[in-house]
Amino acid sequence: MNRVRKTKLRLIGAMALSSTVMMGTAAVAASTASAFLLYTASIKLKGLNLVKWADVLSVLTLASLPSTSSGTKPSGSSTTTISTPGSATTVGSGSAATGVPAMKLGLNLTAPTTWMGNRSFLNLLSGWRLSNAQGGWSDMPEDRLDANKRLIDLRPGESGIRQMALPTRSLWGESVDIICRWQGTGSVGVGGTPAKNSRVSGKTLTFTFVPQGGASAWLRIASTSPSDPVRNADCREVDADPNATFDPTYLAEVKRYGVLRFMKWSYGGVEGNLPVRWETRAKQGDEIVAGPDGVALEYMIQLANELKADPWFCVPWNADDEYVRKFAELVRTRLDPSLKAYVEVSNEVWNYVYPVTTQALKEGKAAGLSSNDHMAMLSRYSQKTGQVMDIWSSVFAGQMQRIVRVAAVQTGAWNADFVLSFGDTAKKVDAVAIAPYFAANLSANALDTSAGVDAAFAGLANDVNDRIAESKKVKDVATKFGLRTITYEAGQHVLGSAPLDKMIALQRDARMTKLYTTYLTKWRDEVGDLMVMFADYGGGSQWGSWGQRDYVGQPLSEANKERAVELFRQSYITR
Known part of the structure; x- marks a missing residue:
């Protein structure tokens, strides 16, 4: 722990x-x-x-x-990444x-x-953390962000960290393919033991989230341009609606x-x-x-x-x-x-x-x-x-x-x-x-x-x-x-x-x-x-x-x- x-x-x-x-x-x-x-x-x-x-x-x-080997899929769910188990009325x-x-x-x-x-939001990303040159994490200083909470100031050896919520299907013991998209200029990667087979292409990153108990993954921004910062970052299941909020x-x-x-x-x-x-x-x-x-x-x-x-x-x-x-x-x-x-x-x-x-x-x-x-x-x-x-x-x-x-x-x-x-x-x-x-x-x-x-x-x-x-x-x-x-x-x-x-x-x-x-x-x-x-x-x-x-x-x-x-x-x- x-x-x-x-x-x-x-x-x-x-x-x-x-x-x-x-x-x-x-x-x-x-x-x-x-x-x-x-x-x-x-x-x-x-x-x-x-x-x-x-x-x-x-x-x-x-x-x-549930682990990958013993997970129980909710009744009524489909084999797609995002599913709705059963019906509900208001x-x-x-x-x-x-x-x-x-x-x-x-x-x-x-x-x-x-x-x-x-997990309530489709975008898995949470708030900001700062990783220092020694790899330690701390709260992100407010003066490193602009008025819209975008990271604009990174010092040598530092990284901006955005932890991810646990994907819904990973809670059921299933591996899930995730895609991250962003705008702006910078170096972006993914960390955490559940993140496997990551690939970066332009301003997208894909990886497979393999459940590891309660371990989470995170998006790591190793560099960003103050005038064109990495922004509008979004990580969700590859087959999720890209425009949906929840x-x-x-x-x-x-x-x-x-x-x-x-x-x-x-x-x-x-x-x-x-x-x-x-x-x-x-x-x-x-x-x-x-x-x-x-x-x-x-x-x-x-x-x-x-x-x-x-x-x-x-x-x-x-x-x-x-x-x-x-x-x-x-x-x-x-x-x-x-x-x-x-x-x-x-x-x-x-x-x-x-x-x-x-x-x-x-x-x-x-x-x-x-x-x-x-x-x-x-x-x-x-x-x-x-x-x-x-x-x-x-x-x-x-x-x-x-x-x-x-x-x-x-x-x-x-x-x-x-x-x-x-x-x-x-x-x-x-x-x-x-x-x-x-x-x-x-x-x-x-x-x-x-x-x-x-x-x-x-x-x-x-x-x-x-x-x-x-x-x-x-x-x-x-x-x-x-x-x-x-x-x-x-x-x-x-x-x-x-x-x-x-x-x-x-x-x-x-x-x-x-x-x-x-x-x-x-x-x-x-x-x-x-x-x-x-x-x-x-x-x-x-x-x-x-x-x-x-x-x-x-x-x-x-x-x-x-x-x-x-x-x-x-x-x-x-x-």
Whole structure:
């Protein structure tokens, strides 16, 4: 396991706790200070550090990917490089019990990476890295790039590196022929153990990607002309549509959901809470699809338009008014008018794992919103939400049916009531969003025996009932204010120190499938409205198993959580 991989695994520990249900409503209402001291201590006891941010929330166990000799091709796929396994129809509205809103299904999208099986863009190339004369890699200095993120400055012995995502069919254990094309003047090659039989002809390069576990390949630019830089580089399967933006297998799987939450696509600006500026953000037409603040907003809108799915945007906390306004104006201009844009401020501002929470607390205390730290933080979140929604409401004046303004809170009636009761916040939002995960935190020996596994599932079943009951209490509060109750994240939340193989076996147990069916059905019958699952792709790690599938194109027969959701969708959501 290389150093970068180990670093990502360490980071993931803190992120896996991002939507924890460890802090109960009663604890928050009665003694906020002690509740959060215990919460922080619980993280440190696991040997984890609170981190500023991480670009992922789930870790794919790359060693578990099919090898060339043992790969399983998804049913319905063809022998061409790009294929669509099975058919999918867009989610519609499902009939529900009397007095309960019709249910819809949504999905959180993991950020595009080069090291797990969540390939979304057809162009396999990621952002820039710099290789020095000794062969070491580092972040690319910003002053080496022009305004369009093109590499214009290389020193002797240096190379510009663009790592590639894992090609879709390589995830199925198949070798794939890749073609890279570019414009400009320079020396271009390919590296990485999966890259075989590379050939350069003019401004194209071809090679065969031979799966090597989770190893990736990369494009190497050894020289470039400052006046005519290597640019518009694109690497994809030789028989892929050269003009398409997104991988068709990814599109076929994601289109089953009617709402797509792009929180993870906005990773640096949202989870990282980095400073953002509209003029320096990643944008369509840049050499790379994503920058430090996240994937270009234009691509989020494009994906929503192509799939006819409502997008859910998270606005960075540190965005100034100009950024917020231009964000809203771009959505108004480019989003299909038949779609609704859900808009939320940052992500889980109540959660002290994230740096935004501390910032909100400090801002709330400085503004004198409360003498209690936690209440000052929540009050500042309410205030900030109102300020952002005022701008969006102004931009969409006369078209308010096109947006859904969201206030997101930790699951609990007290939290919802506190946030909505601050000033006139309740009048500036349309929905309250929660994350009613059914959860367990298992000890090291919890799964050593069949009786222990039985007990774990019994506990999870009880928690399904508790989460739905708590969601109904939140709904009572939201209804009092005339608002919808929806989820921003949902699903299982199993953590612990049990051996990884046993944790993964728990996730793949048929009883987990049944729990998902029960969970979805109870939400549909007792709460209703939108449930947004977390998340699309990502396999098992010691810090959780968050993906509905392990990788793009994984057969439903091997993805029990996604299979449960799909069967539910076909039975109850579309008719």
